[in-house]
Amino acid sequence: MTETSASVRFSPDREARVESYVRLTASTCIRCCTYDEAAPILTIRDGAADITITSPGRGEVTADDVRFGRVLAEAVARYAAELDRLAARTDATADGPGSGQAA
Numbered sequence: 001m002t003e004t005s006a007s008v009r010f011s012p013d014r015e016a017r018v019e020s021y022v023r024l025t026a027s028t029c030i031r032c033c034t035y036d037e038a039a040p041i042l043t044i045r046d047g048a049a050d051i052t053i054t055s056p057g058r059g060e061v062t063a064d065d066v067r068f069g070r071v072l073a074e075a076v077a078r079y080a081a082e083l084d085r086l087a088a089r090t091d092a093t094a095d096g097p098g099s100g101q102a103a
Contacts, residue, residue, distance in 0.1 A: 004028075004047035020049040039065065 006020040022028065028046040039055040053072070055065040 004049045006048040006050075020051060022046050022049045022051065035059075 004021060004023050004025075006018065009017045009019060011017065022044055023046070024030075025046065028044065030042075030044050032040055032042045034040045038059040039057065039061050042053040044051040055061055057065075
């Protein structure tokens with residue numbers, strides 16, 4: 001699967017589960033909207049997937065909201081670091097012996 005997709009699956013007890021796979025591309029829109037007196041809203045939109053992340057309270061921000069925001073930020077930082085690591089390895093392989101690059 002190479003495209004962004006979203007689906008709804010139902011378990012035998014009829015419980016719905018939404019599965020979204022966002023493949024980040026130039027057409028992906030990632031935004032964070034902030035407000036003076038309300039919780040921020042993070043959105044990721046691409047193809048069939050439209051993901052909105054915010055706190056459950058209307059304007060109220062709790063210690064749990066802050067904790068989950070930090071957990072999210074740490075996971076995104078690890079994701080970006082892993083992409084950097086893999087891209088550097090790919091670049092090093094492409095520039096290695098026999099790649100036609102001058103030494």
